[in-house]
Amino acid sequence: MTVFKHIIEKIQHYSTIIIHRHVKPDPDALGTQLGLAQLIRENFKKDVYCVGSQLDELSFIGRMDTISDDMYQQALVIIVDTANAPRIDDSRYQLGQFIIKIDHHPEVDNYAQLQYVDTSASSTSEIIVAFAKEMSLTISDDTARLLYIGIVGDTGRFLYENATPKTMAIIAFLRQFKFSASKIHYQMITKPLHIAKLNGYLLQHLEITPQGVAYSIISQDILKKFAAIDEHTSSLVAQPGTVEGVICWGIFVEQPSGIYRCRLRSKGPAIHHIAKQHDGGGHPMASGANAKDLNEVHCIINELNQVATQYIAKGVIHE
Numbered sequence: 001m002t003v004f005k006h007i008i009e010k011i012q013h014y015s016t017i018i019i020h021r022h023v024k025p026d027p028d029a030l031g032t033q034l035g036l037a038q039l040i041r042e043n044f045k046k047d048v049y050c051v052g053s054q055l056d057e058l059s060f061i062g063r064m065d066t067i068s069d070d071m072y073q074q075a076l077v078i079i080v081d082t083a084n085a086p087r088i089d090d091s092r093y094q095l096g097q098f099i100i101k102i103d104h105h106p107e108v109d110n111y112a113q114l115q116y117v118d119t120s121a122s123s124t125s126e127i128i129v130a131f132a133k134e135m136s137l138t139i140s141d142d143t144a145r146l147l148y149i150g151i152v153g154d155t156g157r158f159l160y161e162n163a164t165p166k167t168m169a170i171i172a173f174l175r176q177f178k179f180s181a182s183k184i185h186y187q188m189i190t191k192p193l194h195i196a197k198l199n200g201y202l203l204q205h206l207e208i209t210p211q212g213v214a215y216s217i218i219s220q221d222i223l224k225k226f227a228a229i230d231e232h233t234s235s236l237v238a239q240p241g242t243v244e245g246v247i248c249w250g251i252f253v254e255q256p257s258g259i260y261r262c263r264l265r266s267k268g269p270a271i272h273h274i275a276k277q278h279d280g281g282g283h284p285m286a287s288g289a290n291a292k293d294l295n296e297v298h299c300i301i302n303e304l305n306q307v308a309t310q311y312i313a314k315g316v317i318h319e
């Protein structure tokens with residue numbers, strides 16, 4: 001039996017299904033979570049709930065449900081877009097009767113009893129569309145909209161290499177449903193004025209090393225000055241990649257505790273092994289890490305310099 005068929009069997013077996021995703025959700029995490037919930041409701045008439053913290057700036061995607069602990073007793077839990085257990089939003093997932101993981105990140109933890117991981121998929125949303133098509137499930141306009149959001153989010157609106165021909169075929173399929181793709185694209189790039197101004201600060205203070213590593217360090221004081229919190233900075237992470245000569249980059253944001261949250265990106269060399277060495281992980285071209293102080297931040301910048309140097313030496317330069 002294929003894993004997809006096995007997942008369908010489990011869905012049919014339970015009347016309550018609770019869907020989790022990772023903390024600090026991005027559009028793929030939310031689009032997959034809410035899209036899969038819709039898909040299951042519409043095809044199997046089950047009670048499906050989506051849990052986790054609510055992010056105001058992504059509320060256009062959808063809202064979370066509030067549920068009590070006892071609802072987990074007879075429930076199937078599906079965790080999407082999350083490679084490791086500590087990153088699962090709402091630890092009550094452990095109370096579920098059976099746990100399924102569906103993900104596209106390189107595997108870290110096998111926290112589920114049944115899992116489907118495809119690292120060649122651009123996004124978990126892409127996996128859900130493939131699942132729905134292969135299992136001949138009915139897809140509504142709203143489900144299509146949610147899964148479209150996930151794919152657009154994780155491909156950087158088709159900017160990254162992960163937008164493969166397979167991804168684009170799925171996009172063509174989703175675009176046949178009734179929703180405005182343009183409206184979604186605008187919703188995903190629209191930010192409040194104070195965050196647009198923080199973006200200005202980030203670019204004004206961007207440093208670029210001779211090796212083509214760009215970085216910007218944002219202190220708590222600066223965040224306060226722009227009335228921003230760390231979550232806001234995630235929408236600015238792609239910016240340094242638009243600057244000529246930049247190969248890979250990091251945005252380092254000081255947290256109230258004094259540590260630095262590091263968002264690392266690349267257009268060439270893989271950088272996830274660097275993230276792994278600094279309390280993080282992720283994809284080869286997009287990772288996250290934590291640095292305990294500015295020293296460790298500069299350590300990471302040095303390591304980025306090294307991979308950029310090796311990359312240039314190989315003679316593959318991104319135009």
Ligand SMILES: [Mn+2]
Pocket residue numbers: 028029081104122123124154
């Ligand atoms: Mn994802």
